[in-house]
Amino acid sequence: MSENYLKKYPTKEGFYKEYGGAFLPPALEEEMKKITDAYFAISKSHNFISELRSIRKHYQGRPTPVYYCNRLSEKYGGRIYLKREDLNHSGAHKLNHCMGEALLARYLGKKKLIAETGAGQHGVALATAAAYFGLECEIHMGEVDIAKEHPNVVRMEILGAKVVPVSKGLKTLKEAVDSAFEAYLKDPVNTIYCIGSVVGPHPFPMMVRDFQHVVGVEAREQFQDMTGELPDSVVACVGGGSNAMGIFSGFIDDEEVALYGVEPGGRSMKTGDHAATMMKGKPGIIHGFKCYLLQDEDGNPSPVYSIASGLDYPGVGPEHSMLKDIGRVNYDMVTDKEAIDAFFELSRLEGIIPALESAHAVAYALKLAQKDPRKSVLVNLSGRGDKDIDFVVENYGKQYGIE
Numbered sequence: 001m002s003e004n005y006l007k008k009y010p011t012k013e014g015f016y017k018e019y020g021g022a023f024l025p026p027a028l029e030e031e032m033k034k035i036t037d038a039y040f041a042i043s044k045s046h047n048f049i050s051e052l053r054s055i056r057k058h059y060q061g062r063p064t065p066v067y068y069c070n071r072l073s074e075k076y077g078g079r080i081y082l083k084r085e086d087l088n089h090s091g092a093h094k095l096n097h098c099m100g101e102a103l104l105a106r107y108l109g110k111k112k113l114i115a116e117t118g119a120g121q122h123g124v125a126l127a128t129a130a131a132y133f134g135l136e137c138e139i140h141m142g143e144v145d146i147a148k149e150h151p152n153v154v155r156m157e158i159l160g161a162k163v164v165p166v167s168k169g170l171k172t173l174k175e176a177v178d179s180a181f182e183a184y185l186k187d188p189v190n191t192i193y194c195i196g197s198v199v200g201p202h203p204f205p206m207m208v209r210d211f212q213h214v215v216g217v218e219a220r221e222q223f224q225d226m227t228g229e230l231p232d233s234v235v236a237c238v239g240g241g242s243n244a245m246g247i248f249s250g251f252i253d254d255e256e257v258a259l260y261g262v263e264p265g266g267r268s269m270k271t272g273d274h275a276a277t278m279m280k281g282k283p284g285i286i287h288g289f290k291c292y293l294l295q296d297e298d299g300n301p302s303p304v305y306s307i308a309s310g311l312d313y314p315g316v317g318p319e320h321s322m323l324k325d326i327g328r329v330n331y332d333m334v335t336d337k338e339a340i341d342a343f344f345e346l347s348r349l350e351g352i353i354p355a356l357e358s359a360h361a362v363a364y365a366l367k368l369a370q371k372d373p374r375k376s377v378l379v380n381l382s383g384r385g386d387k388d389i390d391f392v393v394e395n396y397g398k399q400y401g402i403e
């Protein structure tokens with residue numbers, strides 16, 4: 001089981017080999033230490049664990065099912081399975097770490113949760129958690145994403161969160177992180193920055209992974225119950241890498257299971273046209289931690305793009321950076337076009353509309369299935385596509401027969 005690996009990483013200082021750590025202004029060092037201590041305290045506490053278990057079962061609807069895709073497998077070959085995180089409450093895997101982060105915030109006596117959001121999923125999940133625990137919530141979001149992900153903006157507001165539009169730079173995820181970080185710096189005592197992925201300074205990459213670990217644990221057991229064996233491969237999309245770490249961590253000590261992280265190849269491999277951090281980046285520092293980073297010669301983060309707003313981040317989780325170097329996970333990419341095709345394939349063959357982020361993982365699974373039809377592939381279907389339907393129909397509807 002995955003106990004060996006998970007005990008080994010990160011180190012006490014939050015390093016995964018050379019990646020991770022906490023490169024912070026002095027004002028925040030103390031705060032991060034408090035958060036780390038609190039996390040270790042509550043993660044050993046019986047009350048905390050049983051409260052989180054109860055929330056997962058009665059509020060989130062866990063365990064989410066594993067589903068065998070009959071028609072998709074018939075058409076593409078292979079045996080294709082989905083871990084249905086789209087059925088997790090609020091429509092994506094993100095609530096798994098948001099409920100954990102909010103529980104921690106309550107333990108620390110914080111009044112307000114602050115975060116960034118790309119596609120709006122993290123914002124919706126955090127606003128959900130804030131409502132559940134009776135905390136204030138402030139979500140920073142790039143103006144480009146606000147326009148693209150309108151339903152999620154409205155959802156956050158209905159849930160009682162304040163949405164702060166960010167108009168700097170490319171007006172997408174990276175600028176939203178910068179803006180949320182600034183807001184947090186103004187009052188770190190009463191607020192907590194709830195990072196939306198396995199990124200940021202220690203202890204966030206570790207905490208978010210641990211909160212997502214449930215996905216991998218459930219999936220491993222469910223897959224074995226269904227088939228009597230382990231999957232040949234496990235596939236997940238990688239933005240910051242939280243849904244991928246969640247499912248990978250369940251299989252990481254099973255050397256015979258191949259793990260694939262799928263990055264957004266966007267519209268071309270020109271700088272600014274993709275966000276394939278692991279494929280094209282070099283080690284660097286962003287938002288307080290070291291990781292593979294798409295950057296210019298001076299180490300400034302490069303502009304990034306993906307059709308999936310939740311994937312367009314120039315950095316990536318430090319643990320993924322290490323897993324690439326040690327060769328335990330294979331990283332590859334899928335283009336916008338391939339993701340859109342997969343979005344319609346899954347919708348029309350299985351009746352499941354995936355998030356554009358998750359459609360990247362589906363697209364890659366279809367390639368694996370075609371390559372070797374004898375094998376089984378388990379996809380982490382990280383979220384549902386309701387948030388994307390207006391955008392997809394407006395831009396691609398005609399090609400797929402929608403007038």
Ligand SMILES: *Cc1c(COP(=O)(O)O)cnc(C)c1O
Pocket residue numbers: 092093094119121122196197198237238239240241242243244310311355357358382383384
């Ligand atoms: C946010 C999001 C992602 C990307 O985030 P990771 O941290 O890489 O998992 C993927 N899928 C969905 C549905 C999302 O909302």
